[in-house]
Amino acid sequence: MYIIVVGAGNIGTPLIEIATEGGNEVVVVERDEAKAEAAASEFDCLVLNDDATVKRTLEEAGADRADAIITTTDKDATNIMVCLLAKELEIPDIVSVVHNPEHMSLYRQIGVNTMENPQRLIAEYLYRAVKRPSIVDYMRIGDRAEVFEIRVEEEAPIEGRTIQEAAQDGLLDGDTLIVAIEREESDGPVTPRGDTVIGADDLLTVYSAKGATPDVTDVFGHYEDH
Numbered sequence: 128m129y130i131i132v133v134g135a136g137n138i139g140t141p142l143i144e145i146a147t148e149g150g151n152e153v154v155v156v157e158r159d160e161a162k163a164e165a166a167a168s169e170f171d172c173l174v175l176n177d178d179a180t181v182k183r184t185l186e187e188a189g190a191d192r193a194d195a196i197i198t199t200t201d202k203d204a205t206n207i208m209v210c211l212l213a214k215e216l217e218i219p220d221i222v223s224v225v226h227n228p229e230h231m232s233l234y235r236q237i238g239v240n241t242m243e244n245p246q247r248l249i250a251e252y253l254y255r256a257v258k259r260p261s262i263v264d265y266m267r268i269g270d271r272a273e274v275f276e277i278r279v280e281e282e283a284p285i286e287g288r289t290i291q292e293a294a295q296d297g298l299l300d301g302d303t304l305i306v307a308i309e310r311e312e313s314d315g316p317v318t319p320r321g322d323t324v325i326g327a328d329d330l331l332t333v334y335s336a337k338g339a340t341p342d343v344t345d346v347f348g349h350y351e352d353h
Contacts, residue, residue, distance in 0.1 A: 131156065131188045131218070133179040133209050134199035135166040138224055138245055142199060143170050154188045180208040185216055195220035203230045210239045261349030262339050263330065273338045274306070281327040283348025291321035298346045302336035 128151045132143055135157040143166060146153045153172040156179040157163040163176035177184040179198070190196070196218045198209040206223045207230070213221045214237060222240045225231055234241045255262065265275035279286055285293050293299045308317040309330040316332075317323065325331070335343050341350075 128152070128194040129189060129192055130154070131185070131190065131193050131196040132199065133157075133196065133206075134201075135159075135162045135174070136199065136201060139199040140166065142197060143172065147172050154193075156184060156188055180205060180212070182212050182216070185209075185212055190216040190218055193218050195222065197222045199224050201226065203227050207233060207237070210234070210237050214238065259339060259344070260351060261344050261347070265339060267338075268334075271338050272334070272336045274332065274334050275339045276330060276332050277339070277344060277347050277349065279325055279327055279329045279331060280348025283327070283346065285325050285346050286327050286348065287324065289322050289324050290319055293325065293346075303343060303346075304334045305331050306334055307332040 130146050130151050131154050132139055132146065133156045135143060135155055139155070139157075143153060143155055147170050153170070155163070155166050155170075155172055155174040156177060157166060157174060158176070158178050160176050163174050166172070167174040175184065175188055177187070179185060185196075190213070196209070196213045198206045200206055203226050206225070210221050210223050220240070221238070222242070223234060224245060225234055225241045225243055228243065231241060231243075255265065261277055263276040263278065265273050267273050285298050288296065288298070290299065290305060299305070305319045305325075308319055308323065308325070310317060310326070311328070331347065333339075333343075337343070
């Protein structure tokens with residue numbers, strides 16, 4: 128892919144690293160001279176020390192052949208302007224970081240794929256790691272639902288039961304679904320069936336419509352979240 132990355136700061140720099148290591152052709156636009164020089168010396172990509180809110184700059188960055196543009200600056204106003212120019216230049220995929228949630232509707236009107244304030248997401252992730260230590264990893268879906276990873280403890284209520292038995296015993300209701308199972312002896316993730324037995328130390332990927340609440344995590348033998 129040919130990707131234009133706007134901004135080589137805290138968000139843009141790891142993105143540039145991932146994109147270049149993935150074998151993509153990357154062009155970086157960074158207004159700050161020191162950041163532009165740092166990106167040029169560290170990564171195998173073209174770096175333009177210029178203003179991405181100027182149409183000519185995006186044209187010089189190769190907008191006419193770009194597959195995507197990702198804008199990562201710390202100012203929503205800048206990101207919005209870049210997205211509007213990218214739309215005008217007909218870049219197929221436009222992605223932007225959004226710092227102020229109140230601006231989300233504006234991005235949607237433009238037709239931009241967005242990522243909510245990454246710093247806040249990291250902060251929330253760290254807070255959750257302390258508040259609910261049983262959760263290995265998680266992703267929120269909507270306001271309440273979550274997909275999360277959790278390891279089954281010995282003597283957990285669900286240990287030794289099949290998924291069907293767990294449902295019949297009320298341990299798994301209609302709002303909770305085991306999506307995948309990882310086991311040391313398996314080469315890859317196990318697709319759960321009704322007759323699949325849940326064992327101690329299984330790492331489960333679980334969907335819960337009400338989130339990873341204590342009554343949900345209790346089923347897997349984790350009582351520390353109360």
